[in-house]
Amino acid sequence: MDDTIAAIATAMGPGGLAVVRVSGAESLRVADAVFRGSAPLARALGHTLHHGWAVATRDPGGAGETRLDEVVAAVFLGPRSYTGEDTVEFSCHGGELPARRVLGALRAAGARLAGPGEFTLRAYLHGRLDLAQAEAVADLVHAETESASDLALAQLSGTLSRRIASLEDRLADSAAEVEARVDFAEDVGGIETPAHVRDEIRDVSDELTRLLAGAPWARAVREGVRVPLVGRPNAGKSSLFNALLGEDRAIVTDEPGTTRDRVSERLEISGVAVTLSDTAGVHTAASEVEALGVERALATLDGAAVVLWVVDGAAPFTPPDQALAAKLTGRRVLAVLAKSDLPAVATAESLAWGAGARPARVVRVSATTGAGLDVLREALASLLGADQAGGLAGAVANPRHADSLEHARAALVRAAGAAAQSLPGEIVALELRDALAALGEVTGRNVSEDLLERIFARFCIGK
Ligand SMILES: Nc1nc2c(ncn2[C@@H]2O[C@H](COP(=O)(O)OP(=O)(O)O)[C@@H](O)[C@H]2O)c(=O)[nH]1
Ligand SMILES: [Mg+2]
Known part of the structure; x- marks a missing residue:
């Protein structure tokens, strides 16, 4: 994540504008190697636009430059950028060649070609978006109906994430309380799971049931x-x-x-x-x-x-x-x-x-x-499930999320069962931690590299 990446962010083919994006610690230096305006971009404030020319160095010795396109450079300084890093976006004339040539010049200046979704991956890794929000970016790009677009926007704005995060917080509190009682068994009255914790487990489980009821329609x-x-x-x-x-x-x-x-x-x-x-x-x-x-x-x-x-x-x-x-x-x-x-x-x-x-x-x-x-x-x-669905805001549309929530709910059912039978607190705590881990797969608090790779492979290059 330390290197500087670049990609064409707009669709290929003739068009009004084509945007080339650069992000990373060295993006201002790399951009300045290509940009000729009234002042270097390295001196620019964040969220500013600069008119100029994108150029390529004509030979390895650096003598002479060729103009590639007339551009507007938008400078975003980290952490207040999409990726959370210093970012420059060059708006080129539309069509493939201006953008391709600008991208080539940026690569010659040291940028690496970005992989699919790598800008959004960085936004996630820098905490600008959680995982469900990052996935919503791809959903928005792929949406084919207004409803699908609305659904993705709600998820991008964090509606689902907030619902899941609040359940995570509640379960984490419950798990901590059960674990504390296990650790201090003599002091806090043995292995019984207290009634308010049992209620909490049931409430969270019910909330998951409601979320999952709307999942088929949202999907x-x-x-x-x-x-x-x-x-x-x-x-x-x-x-x-x-x-x-x-x-x-x-x-x-x-x-x-x-x-x-x-x-x-x-x-x-x-x-x-x-x-x-x-x-x-x-x-x-x-x-x-x-x-x-x-x-x-x-x-x-x-x-x-x-x-x-x-x-x-x-x-x-x-x-x-x-x-x-x-x-x-x-x-x-x-x-x-x-x-x-x-x-x-x-x-x-x-x-x-x-x-x-x-x-x-x-x-x-x-x-x-x-x-x-x-x-x-x-x-x-x-x-298709329209009857069971509440509103689409905060709905579980992604089957990956539904699987994780289903997993969490099953763990909570086991936790509630163990508590009802007065089984040792360790067992209840274990199931609560299992449920928490499953919820964390949605928000990204608990994900593997492998999963991230699979998720971002769905993205476009430049997103
Ligand atoms: N009266 C009436 N005839 C219909 C209706 N739907 C189809 N048909 C007729 O039934 C025949 C077969 O229809 P078609 O749609 O080709 O059936 P397919 O073989 O199942 O595709 C045609 O002569 C249609 O005009 C309908 O709603 N009312
Ligand atoms: Mg027919």
Whole structure:
């Protein structure tokens, strides 16, 4: 962390501006080797802008300079900078070459090319952001809906971190108290865990339960979900796909088996980026191309958040429908009785499964009239967890965080059990320390190098 790093912070390609960032103990010296303005940047105050030229030395002897670009240098002095270190940001003209050449000159002057997320990693290592906040930076960059962006901003501003940190503080107090009683067992009345500590353990555990209840929805908002439509040929999948997208995208015909490959489109449902995929009808395929489509349709089920099982509501429910139903066992299924504008033949009762599983919801829709589409969208959102979620501020969107909180909660359940059975205080304390360590994986009070590496590998270079 002692060296000085540099990278292009903006996306490559033609554009208005391109920003090259330098950070580290030597960043002002390195920047001055490249910058020609009215005064050296080393003399600048923090949070100031300086117009000038970026130059490259023409030969190793240092005789003569070539102008690379006209730039504005922004100087931030540590610790009041993004990374916490002295930082210079050169705003270059947009396009790849000016920024690339300025970066080259900075490297020639001694800066090292930054790795992915290394500026943010430094912000974390210097205590400018905790780990959950640093991860929110990447979430913000990757957000595809306004809700995902709001969620990331709330996490970046520390809403989740504060909730977890306060739980950490409370558990640390409880653990210290239990440990003190163990150490001075004779003085403070034996091994009983006091009632107020037991209450505290239960309260913290309840708070974790509340946080985790909203986690599936928050994750759906953060990452988006995949929702495949499956069903027999002619059930009305492509029509529904089009109706949900509000445009004609997939081919609709009267001839069964026309959709031979899947067609995917993005849409937004209650702030979640949903990748909807229309698939070939699942049945015994007549041709080879079709068989391939059917195979792919079944493959899309893996990793799908919810499967939309489309059944022709205007036709009898048949053994092939039943066969498909069996393939859906164990998935989270939203059944759609399509063509509700026609007289109903198949009903919610007809959707009897073979192997014990049942659709979570059944909704009647008509792609032709649009009836039921809103109910379908709502049912989908509620299956994704919208019902359990409170607000998105302070929500647990990152599965890594959810795993750690789950771990902490399990340890607290064990701690409460041990306390209830009047087991030795050492055991209660051990479980409390385990819970604390798990919470520390979220805020970063307890993380390995390895974990940090994995987290920051997701970042862009220059962030
Ligand atoms: N009346 C009515 N017909 C529909 C509706 N949805 C689909 N269809 C018709 O059912 C047939 C098959 O539809 P399609 O979407 O291609 O089914 P897929 O094979 O499951 O993709 C076509 O003739 C559609 O016009 C609907 O909501 N109402
Ligand atoms: Mg189709």
